Amino acid sequence: MGAKRIIYMDHSATTYVRKEAVEAMTPYHAEHFGNPSSIYSIARESKMVIDTAREQAAKALGAEPDEIYFTSGGSESDNWAIKGVAFVNRKKGNHIITSKIEHHAVLHTCEYLEKEGFTVTYLPVDQYGLVDPAELEKAITDKTVLISIMYANNEIGTIEPIAELGAIARRHKIPFHTDAVQAVGNIPIDVNAQNIDLLSLSAHKFYGPKGVGALYIRKGTKIDNLIHGGGQERRRRAGTENIAGIVGLGIAIELATADIEGHNLKIRALRDRLMSGILAKIPNSRLNGHPEKRLPGNINISFEFIEGESMLLWLDDEGICASTGSACTSGSLEPSHVLLATGLPVEISHGSLRLTLGDINTDADVDFVLEVLPKVVSRLREMSPLYQKSGKEGGCNVQ
Numbered sequence: 001m002g003a004k005r006i007i008y009m010d011h012s013a014t015t016y017v018r019k020e021a022v023e024a025m026t027p028y029h030a031e032h033f034g035n036p037s038s039i040y041s042i043a044r045e046s047k048m049v050i051d052t053a054r055e056q057a058a059k060a061l062g063a064e065p066d067e068i069y070f071t072s073g074g075s076e077s078d079n080w081a082i083k084g085v086a087f088v089n090r091k092k093g094n095h096i097i098t099s100k101i102e103h104h105a106v107l108h109t110c111e112y113l114e115k116e117g118f119t120v121t122y123l124p125v126d127q128y129g130l131v132d133p134a135e136l137e138k139a140i141t142d143k144t145v146l147i148s149i150m151y152a153n154n155e156i157g158t159i160e161p162i163a164e165l166g167a168i169a170r171r172h173k174i175p176f177h178t179d180a181v182q183a184v185g186n187i188p189i190d191v192n193a194q195n196i197d198l199l200s201l202s203a204h205k206f207y208g209p210k211g212v213g214a215l216y217i218r219k220g221t222k223i224d225n226l227i228h229g230g231g232q233e234r235r236r237r238a239g240t241e242n243i244a245g246i247v248g249l250g251i252a253i254e255l256a257t258a259d260i261e262g263h264n265l266k267i268r269a270l271r272d273r274l275m276s277g278i279l280a281k282i283p284n285s286r287l288n289g290h291p292e293k294r295l296p297g298n299i300n301i302s303f304e305f306i307e308g309e310s311m312l313l314w315l316d317d318e319g320i321c322a323s324t325g326s327a328c329t330s331g332s333l334e335p336s337h338v339l340l341a342t343g344l345p346v347e348i349s350h351g352s353l354r355l356t357l358g359d360i361n362t363d364a365d366v367d368f369v370l371e372v373l374p375k376v377v378s379r380l381r382e383m384s385p386l387y388q389k390s391g392k393e394g395g396c397n398v399q
Contacts, residue, residue, distance in 0.1 A: 004319045007365045011297055011358035012154055012182060013323055018207040018255060021248040025209065028244040036241055037232065046243050053250025060257040061199065062190035063216050069233045070246050073213040074181035075105040076226070077200035078148075080215055080237070081177045082109045084223035085146045085198070086118055093143035099123045099131050099160075100341040102150050106179055107337075110148075123149075128290040129158035129342050133165055140172050147176050151183035151199075155338040155354060156289030157298025159187065166195025175221055181205055181213075185256030186264070186295055197221050201253075203245065207359070208252030212245030263359075264296040270357050270366055275299045277370040282377050288339060288352060297357035302344065305387035306351045306380040314376045320369060323354040347386075 028049070034042030036050055051065070058065045071077045086096060098110055100122045110120045121139045123131050131149055140147075147169045152159045162178055169176035177198035183189060185206025191199060198221060202213040217223060217236075229238030256263075278301055279285055288300040303311070308324035315322055324336070335349035355369070381387040 005368075006319045006321065007368060008321045008360060009355040009357055009365070009369070010321045010323050012157075012205070012295075012354065012356035014204045014210065015207045015358055016360070017204075017209050017248065018252055020255060021208055021251040024251045025244040025248040028247055032243075036243065037230065046241075049247050049250075050241055050243065053246045056250035056254045057201075057214055060184070060189070060253045061216055062192055064219070066234070067216055067219060069215045069217060069237050070241065070249070071213045071215055071237060072211055072242070073204070074103075074179065074200050074202035077202070077213050077215040078103070078105040078179055079109050080226040081198040081200060081217075081223070082106065082146065082148055083113065084226055085175050085177070085221070086113055088222045088224045089145035093141075093145045094118045095121070095141050095143040096146045096148065097121045097123065097136065097139050097144060098148045099125060099150065101125050101129055101153055101155075101158075101338045102148070103154055103179055103181070106148055106150065119143075125158075125341050127342050128293070129153055129156050129288075129338065130290060130293070131160055131165065133161060133168055136165055137168050140168075140174065144172070144174050147174055149176075149178060151178045151180040151189075152187065152295050153289065153338060154182045155336055156300045156342070157182075157294035157356075158289045159183070159293045159295065162196065163194040166197075169197075170195045182295060185253065186260070186297070188257075188260050191216060191218070198223075203249035203252055206252055206256040209245045209248040212242050212249050214249065267296045267357055267361075270361055270363065271297055271299055273363075274355065274357070274366045274369060275301075277366070278373060281370060281374045285377075286348075288342065288344065295356075299355040299357075301353055301355075302339070302348045303351045303353065303377050304348055305384045305390060306377060308350060308352050310380055311351070311353055311376060314380070315372070318372045318376075320372060323356070324352055 032045055034046045036043055036047040054065045054068045057068045094117055096118055098106055114120055123135050125131055149160055149165050151162055166176045175197045178196055179200045181200060181202045184201040197218040199216040204210040225236055227238045232238055232241055284304040286302050288302055335346050339349040339352055
Protein backbone atom coordinates (compact mmCIF):
# COMPACT_ATOMS: atom_id res chain seq x y z
CA MET A 1 0.00 0.00 0.00
CA GLY A 2 1.51 3.34 -1.07
CA ALA A 3 1.87 6.38 1.13
CA LYS A 4 -1.08 8.75 1.22
CA ARG A 5 -0.70 11.76 -1.03
CA ILE A 6 -0.30 14.96 0.99
CA ILE A 7 -1.51 18.27 -0.43
CA TYR A 8 -0.43 21.12 1.80
CA MET A 9 -2.63 24.21 1.55
CA ASP A 10 -2.05 25.86 4.91
CA HIS A 11 0.90 28.14 4.16
CA SER A 12 -0.57 30.96 6.27
CA ALA A 13 -0.17 28.71 9.32
CA THR A 14 3.44 27.93 8.44
CA THR A 15 5.68 27.25 5.48
CA TYR A 16 8.40 24.66 5.12
CA VAL A 17 12.02 25.85 5.44
CA ARG A 18 13.78 26.47 2.14
CA LYS A 19 16.70 24.17 1.36
CA GLU A 20 19.00 27.19 1.02
CA ALA A 21 18.06 28.38 4.50
CA VAL A 22 18.58 24.94 6.04
CA GLU A 23 22.02 24.65 4.44
CA ALA A 24 23.02 28.11 5.64
CA MET A 25 21.78 27.41 9.19
CA THR A 26 23.37 23.98 9.67
CA PRO A 27 26.96 25.06 10.51
CA TYR A 28 25.69 27.35 13.28
CA HIS A 29 24.20 24.45 15.21
CA ALA A 30 27.53 22.69 15.69
CA GLU A 31 30.68 24.02 14.01
CA HIS A 32 30.29 27.78 14.41
CA PHE A 33 28.61 27.90 17.80
CA GLY A 34 30.35 30.94 19.31
CA ASN A 35 28.37 33.35 21.45
CA PRO A 36 28.24 36.69 19.56
CA SER A 37 28.81 38.58 22.82
CA SER A 38 32.29 37.09 23.24
CA ILE A 39 35.43 38.53 21.63
CA TYR A 40 37.32 35.52 20.23
CA SER A 41 37.25 34.57 16.56
CA ILE A 42 34.41 32.02 16.49
CA ALA A 43 32.28 34.52 18.41
CA ARG A 44 33.13 37.29 15.96
CA GLU A 45 32.04 35.02 13.12
CA SER A 46 28.63 34.59 14.78
CA LYS A 47 28.31 38.35 15.11
CA MET A 48 29.20 38.83 11.45
CA VAL A 49 26.46 36.51 10.18
CA ILE A 50 23.92 38.22 12.42
CA ASP A 51 24.94 41.56 10.92
CA THR A 52 24.52 40.07 7.43
CA ALA A 53 21.02 38.84 8.25
CA ARG A 54 20.15 42.26 9.64
CA GLU A 55 21.18 43.80 6.33
CA GLN A 56 19.11 41.25 4.40
CA ALA A 57 16.01 41.97 6.49
CA ALA A 58 16.48 45.72 6.23
CA LYS A 59 16.83 45.60 2.45
CA ALA A 60 13.59 43.61 2.17
CA LEU A 61 11.70 46.35 4.03
CA GLY A 62 13.43 49.44 2.68
CA ALA A 63 14.85 50.05 6.15
CA GLU A 64 18.29 50.60 7.67
CA PRO A 65 20.10 47.64 9.30
CA ASP A 66 20.21 49.34 12.71
CA GLU A 67 16.40 49.59 12.64
CA ILE A 68 16.03 45.77 12.66
CA TYR A 69 15.83 43.90 15.98
CA PHE A 70 15.64 40.11 16.03
CA THR A 71 13.00 38.45 18.22
CA SER A 72 11.51 35.00 18.77
CA GLY A 73 8.73 35.63 16.24
CA GLY A 74 5.65 37.64 15.36
CA SER A 75 3.93 37.40 18.74
CA GLU A 76 6.93 38.76 20.60
CA SER A 77 7.38 41.52 18.03
CA ASP A 78 3.73 42.54 18.38
CA ASN A 79 3.95 42.51 22.18
CA TRP A 80 7.14 44.56 22.17
CA ALA A 81 5.84 47.15 19.72
CA ILE A 82 2.53 47.69 21.50
CA LYS A 83 3.60 47.46 25.14
CA GLY A 84 6.88 49.24 24.51
CA VAL A 85 5.32 52.29 22.85
CA ALA A 86 2.35 52.36 25.23
CA PHE A 87 4.41 52.29 28.42
CA VAL A 88 7.08 54.76 27.31
CA ASN A 89 4.37 57.28 26.37
CA ARG A 90 2.17 56.72 29.40
CA LYS A 91 2.62 60.27 30.72
CA LYS A 92 1.58 61.67 27.35
CA GLY A 93 -1.57 59.59 26.90
CA ASN A 94 -3.23 56.22 27.40
CA HIS A 95 -5.22 55.68 24.20
CA ILE A 96 -4.47 52.99 21.57
CA ILE A 97 -6.25 52.38 18.28
CA THR A 98 -6.37 48.99 16.58
CA SER A 99 -8.93 46.98 14.58
CA LYS A 100 -11.41 44.24 15.41
CA ILE A 101 -9.76 41.74 13.06
CA GLU A 102 -6.20 41.77 14.41
CA HIS A 103 -4.28 38.62 15.25
CA HIS A 104 -4.69 37.61 18.90
CA ALA A 105 -1.07 38.60 19.55
CA VAL A 106 -2.30 42.17 19.09
CA LEU A 107 -5.81 41.85 20.55
CA HIS A 108 -4.74 40.06 23.72
CA THR A 109 -1.89 42.53 24.23
CA CYS A 110 -4.36 45.40 23.97
CA GLU A 111 -6.70 43.64 26.41
CA TYR A 112 -3.80 43.33 28.84
CA LEU A 113 -3.07 47.04 28.51
CA GLU A 114 -6.71 47.86 29.24
CA LYS A 115 -6.21 46.22 32.63
CA GLU A 116 -3.18 48.48 33.09
CA GLY A 117 -5.24 51.65 32.66
CA PHE A 118 -5.13 52.13 28.89
CA THR A 119 -8.18 52.64 26.72
CA VAL A 120 -8.39 50.91 23.35
CA THR A 121 -10.54 51.73 20.32
CA TYR A 122 -11.22 48.67 18.16
CA LEU A 123 -12.06 49.97 14.70
CA PRO A 124 -14.79 48.19 12.74
CA VAL A 125 -14.24 46.80 9.25
CA ASP A 126 -16.51 46.57 6.23
CA GLN A 127 -17.89 43.36 4.71
CA TYR A 128 -14.52 42.68 3.09
CA GLY A 129 -12.46 43.26 6.24
CA LEU A 130 -11.17 46.70 5.25
CA VAL A 131 -10.51 49.45 7.80
CA ASP A 132 -11.91 52.83 6.73
CA PRO A 133 -9.22 55.54 6.98
CA ALA A 134 -11.94 58.05 7.85
CA GLU A 135 -12.90 55.94 10.88
CA LEU A 136 -9.27 55.96 11.99
CA GLU A 137 -9.08 59.75 11.68
CA LYS A 138 -12.24 60.15 13.77
CA ALA A 139 -10.96 57.82 16.50
CA ILE A 140 -7.78 59.82 17.19
CA THR A 141 -7.74 61.88 20.38
CA ASP A 142 -5.12 64.01 22.11
CA LYS A 143 -4.43 60.94 24.30
CA THR A 144 -3.68 58.57 21.41
CA VAL A 145 -0.13 57.20 21.70
CA LEU A 146 -0.19 54.29 19.22
CA ILE A 147 -2.05 53.05 16.15
CA SER A 148 -1.66 49.36 15.27
CA ILE A 149 -3.36 47.98 12.13
CA MET A 150 -2.35 44.69 10.53
CA TYR A 151 -0.98 44.75 6.99
CA ALA A 152 -2.92 41.72 5.74
CA ASN A 153 -5.37 39.52 7.58
CA ASN A 154 -4.24 35.99 8.39
CA GLU A 155 -7.72 34.46 7.95
CA ILE A 156 -9.45 36.20 5.06
CA GLY A 157 -6.36 37.60 3.32
CA THR A 158 -7.62 41.18 3.00
CA ILE A 159 -4.83 43.73 2.49
CA GLU A 160 -5.37 46.98 4.39
CA PRO A 161 -4.67 50.49 2.98
CA ILE A 162 -1.49 50.70 5.03
CA ALA A 163 0.12 53.71 3.33
CA GLU A 164 -3.04 55.78 3.79
CA LEU A 165 -3.51 54.71 7.41
CA GLY A 166 0.15 55.39 8.11
CA ALA A 167 -0.10 58.84 6.55
CA ILE A 168 -2.93 59.71 8.94
CA ALA A 169 -0.83 58.59 11.89
CA ARG A 170 2.14 60.58 10.58
CA ARG A 171 0.07 63.78 10.29
CA HIS A 172 -0.99 63.42 13.90
CA LYS A 173 2.56 62.50 15.03
CA ILE A 174 1.41 59.13 16.39
CA PRO A 175 3.61 56.02 16.05
CA PHE A 176 2.14 53.57 13.53
CA HIS A 177 2.68 49.82 13.97
CA THR A 178 1.67 47.10 11.53
CA ASP A 179 1.60 43.36 12.11
CA ALA A 180 3.02 42.32 8.73
CA VAL A 181 3.54 38.66 9.59
CA GLN A 182 1.37 37.53 6.66
CA ALA A 183 2.55 40.25 4.29
CA VAL A 184 6.35 39.99 4.33
CA GLY A 185 7.49 37.85 1.41
CA ASN A 186 4.06 38.10 -0.23
CA ILE A 187 3.73 41.84 -0.84
CA PRO A 188 6.39 44.44 -1.67
CA ILE A 189 6.96 46.56 1.43
CA ASP A 190 8.68 49.92 1.85
CA VAL A 191 8.43 51.23 5.39
CA ASN A 192 9.25 54.78 4.33
CA ALA A 193 6.84 55.02 1.41
CA GLN A 194 4.12 53.42 3.53
CA ASN A 195 4.61 55.58 6.62
CA ILE A 196 5.35 52.62 8.92
CA ASP A 197 7.14 53.24 12.23
CA LEU A 198 7.11 49.70 13.61
CA LEU A 199 6.64 46.41 11.75
CA SER A 200 6.43 42.82 13.01
CA LEU A 201 7.50 39.79 10.98
CA SER A 202 8.06 36.07 11.50
CA ALA A 203 10.45 33.88 9.49
CA HIS A 204 8.27 30.77 9.31
CA LYS A 205 5.71 32.58 7.17
CA PHE A 206 8.17 33.09 4.30
CA TYR A 207 10.01 29.73 4.20
CA GLY A 208 12.32 30.42 7.12
CA PRO A 209 12.64 28.62 10.48
CA LYS A 210 10.16 28.76 13.34
CA GLY A 211 11.00 30.58 16.54
CA VAL A 212 12.65 33.63 15.02
CA GLY A 213 11.30 36.96 13.79
CA ALA A 214 12.08 40.64 13.85
CA LEU A 215 10.71 44.02 14.82
CA TYR A 216 11.47 47.03 12.64
CA ILE A 217 11.69 50.19 14.76
CA ARG A 218 12.09 53.49 12.91
CA LYS A 219 14.96 55.61 14.21
CA GLY A 220 13.67 58.11 16.73
CA THR A 221 10.69 56.01 17.82
CA LYS A 222 10.43 55.95 21.60
CA ILE A 223 9.92 52.42 22.91
CA ASP A 224 10.52 50.56 26.17
CA ASN A 225 12.35 47.24 26.21
CA LEU A 226 10.23 44.11 26.60
CA ILE A 227 12.96 41.69 27.69
CA HIS A 228 15.54 42.91 30.20
CA GLY A 229 18.91 41.35 30.89
CA GLY A 230 22.06 41.52 28.79
CA GLY A 231 23.12 43.98 26.14
CA GLN A 232 22.12 42.04 23.04
CA GLU A 233 20.40 43.71 20.07
CA ARG A 234 22.06 47.03 20.90
CA ARG A 235 20.74 46.82 24.47
CA ARG A 236 17.13 46.73 23.28
CA ARG A 237 16.28 43.01 23.50
CA ALA A 238 18.16 40.86 26.01
CA GLY A 239 18.96 37.18 25.50
CA THR A 240 21.64 35.22 23.64
CA GLU A 241 20.87 35.37 19.95
CA ASN A 242 19.39 32.43 18.02
CA ILE A 243 22.25 32.49 15.53
CA ALA A 244 21.10 29.65 13.28
CA GLY A 245 17.54 30.96 13.22
CA ILE A 246 18.66 34.48 12.39
CA VAL A 247 20.84 33.18 9.55
CA GLY A 248 17.84 31.24 8.21
CA LEU A 249 15.61 34.31 8.46
CA GLY A 250 18.12 36.36 6.48
CA ILE A 251 18.41 33.85 3.65
CA ALA A 252 14.66 33.23 3.55
CA ILE A 253 13.65 36.90 3.45
CA GLU A 254 16.22 37.62 0.75
CA LEU A 255 14.89 34.80 -1.44
CA ALA A 256 11.24 35.60 -0.72
CA THR A 257 11.58 39.25 -1.72
CA ALA A 258 13.92 38.82 -4.70
CA ASP A 259 11.06 38.48 -7.22
CA ILE A 260 7.76 38.82 -5.40
CA GLU A 261 5.70 39.70 -8.48
CA GLY A 262 7.11 36.85 -10.55
CA HIS A 263 6.44 34.42 -7.74
CA ASN A 264 2.92 35.76 -7.21
CA LEU A 265 1.93 35.28 -10.86
CA LYS A 266 2.04 31.53 -10.37
CA ILE A 267 0.39 31.59 -6.94
CA ARG A 268 -2.44 33.90 -8.03
CA ALA A 269 -3.18 31.77 -11.10
CA LEU A 270 -3.52 28.65 -8.96
CA ARG A 271 -5.56 30.50 -6.33
CA ASP A 272 -7.97 32.04 -8.82
CA ARG A 273 -8.60 28.72 -10.56
CA LEU A 274 -9.21 26.96 -7.26
CA MET A 275 -11.35 29.79 -5.89
CA SER A 276 -13.59 30.08 -8.94
CA GLY A 277 -13.82 26.29 -9.21
CA ILE A 278 -15.02 25.91 -5.63
CA LEU A 279 -17.63 28.65 -5.97
CA ALA A 280 -18.86 27.17 -9.26
CA LYS A 281 -19.03 23.57 -8.05
CA ILE A 282 -20.43 24.01 -4.53
CA PRO A 283 -23.82 25.71 -4.05
CA ASN A 284 -24.50 27.99 -1.08
CA SER A 285 -20.89 29.01 -0.68
CA ARG A 286 -19.42 32.49 -0.39
CA LEU A 287 -15.98 34.06 -0.59
CA ASN A 288 -14.78 35.86 2.53
CA GLY A 289 -12.42 38.82 2.30
CA HIS A 290 -11.86 41.28 -0.50
CA PRO A 291 -12.12 39.69 -3.99
CA GLU A 292 -9.08 41.62 -5.27
CA LYS A 293 -7.24 43.27 -2.36
CA ARG A 294 -6.13 40.00 -0.86
CA LEU A 295 -2.98 37.96 -0.30
CA PRO A 296 -1.98 36.11 -3.48
CA GLY A 297 -2.35 32.62 -2.01
CA ASN A 298 -5.38 33.13 0.25
CA ILE A 299 -8.82 31.58 -0.20
CA ASN A 300 -11.43 31.72 2.56
CA ILE A 301 -14.87 30.36 1.73
CA SER A 302 -17.88 29.68 3.93
CA PHE A 303 -20.21 26.77 3.21
CA GLU A 304 -23.69 26.94 4.68
CA PHE A 305 -25.13 24.15 6.86
CA ILE A 306 -21.87 22.42 7.81
CA GLU A 307 -19.12 22.72 10.44
CA GLY A 308 -15.59 23.66 9.45
CA GLU A 309 -14.01 21.20 11.91
CA SER A 310 -15.82 18.24 10.32
CA MET A 311 -14.76 19.44 6.89
CA LEU A 312 -11.10 19.55 7.99
CA LEU A 313 -11.22 15.98 9.31
CA TRP A 314 -12.70 14.65 6.08
CA LEU A 315 -10.18 16.57 3.98
CA ASP A 316 -7.37 15.26 6.15
CA ASP A 317 -8.51 11.72 5.39
CA GLU A 318 -7.91 12.58 1.74
CA GLY A 319 -4.46 14.03 2.51
CA ILE A 320 -5.50 17.70 2.17
CA CYS A 321 -4.11 20.04 4.84
CA ALA A 322 -6.26 23.14 5.35
CA SER A 323 -7.56 25.34 8.15
CA THR A 324 -10.71 26.97 9.45
CA GLY A 325 -8.86 30.18 10.28
CA SER A 326 -5.89 31.15 12.40
CA ALA A 327 -3.66 28.28 13.51
CA CYS A 328 -3.56 29.87 16.95
CA THR A 329 -7.31 29.30 17.40
CA SER A 330 -7.72 26.04 15.53
CA GLY A 331 -8.48 24.23 18.79
CA SER A 332 -11.35 26.58 19.59
CA LEU A 333 -15.02 25.94 18.82
CA GLU A 334 -15.74 29.67 18.88
CA PRO A 335 -16.59 31.26 15.52
CA SER A 336 -13.88 33.37 13.91
CA HIS A 337 -13.76 36.90 15.36
CA VAL A 338 -12.60 38.06 11.94
CA LEU A 339 -15.60 36.67 10.08
CA LEU A 340 -18.01 37.99 12.71
CA ALA A 341 -16.44 41.44 12.38
CA THR A 342 -17.22 41.41 8.64
CA GLY A 343 -20.90 40.85 9.47
CA LEU A 344 -21.05 37.14 8.64
CA PRO A 345 -23.69 35.34 10.77
CA VAL A 346 -22.43 32.94 13.44
CA GLU A 347 -23.95 29.87 11.79
CA ILE A 348 -22.23 30.59 8.46
CA SER A 349 -18.94 31.54 10.15
CA HIS A 350 -18.76 28.04 11.60
CA GLY A 351 -18.60 26.57 8.09
CA SER A 352 -15.52 28.44 6.86
CA LEU A 353 -12.50 26.90 5.16
CA ARG A 354 -9.14 28.58 4.62
CA LEU A 355 -6.90 27.28 1.85
CA THR A 356 -3.56 29.08 1.49
CA LEU A 357 -1.30 28.17 -1.40
CA GLY A 358 2.47 28.36 -1.66
CA ASP A 359 5.55 27.29 -3.57
CA ILE A 360 4.91 23.56 -3.41
CA ASN A 361 1.39 23.67 -4.88
CA THR A 362 0.67 22.60 -8.44
CA ASP A 363 -2.16 22.45 -10.95
CA ALA A 364 -2.58 18.79 -10.02
CA ASP A 365 -3.15 19.83 -6.39
CA VAL A 366 -5.87 22.24 -7.47
CA ASP A 367 -7.52 19.54 -9.59
CA PHE A 368 -7.51 17.11 -6.67
CA VAL A 369 -9.06 19.60 -4.24
CA LEU A 370 -11.73 20.50 -6.80
CA GLU A 371 -12.51 16.80 -7.09
CA VAL A 372 -12.57 16.04 -3.37
CA LEU A 373 -13.99 19.15 -1.68
CA PRO A 374 -17.43 19.17 -3.41
CA LYS A 375 -17.93 15.54 -2.37
CA VAL A 376 -16.95 16.29 1.22
CA VAL A 377 -19.32 19.26 1.46
CA SER A 378 -22.13 17.24 -0.16
CA ARG A 379 -21.72 14.33 2.26
CA LEU A 380 -21.65 16.60 5.30
CA ARG A 381 -24.77 18.40 4.10
CA GLU A 382 -26.56 15.12 3.63
CA MET A 383 -26.07 14.55 7.37
CA SER A 384 -27.18 18.08 8.28
CA PRO A 385 -30.82 18.50 9.41
CA LEU A 386 -30.48 22.24 8.78
CA TYR A 387 -29.64 21.64 5.15
CA GLN A 388 -32.58 19.32 4.65
CA LYS A 389 -34.92 21.94 6.13
CA SER A 390 -33.42 24.85 4.23
CA GLY A 391 -34.67 24.06 0.74
CA LYS A 392 -31.52 25.70 -0.62
CA GLU A 393 -30.24 22.81 -2.71
CA GLY A 394 -28.54 24.31 -5.73
CA GLY A 395 -28.57 27.83 -4.27
CA CYS A 396 -26.40 30.61 -5.65
CA ASN A 397 -23.02 31.68 -4.34
CA VAL A 398 -21.62 35.01 -3.25
CA GLN A 399 -18.24 36.34 -4.37
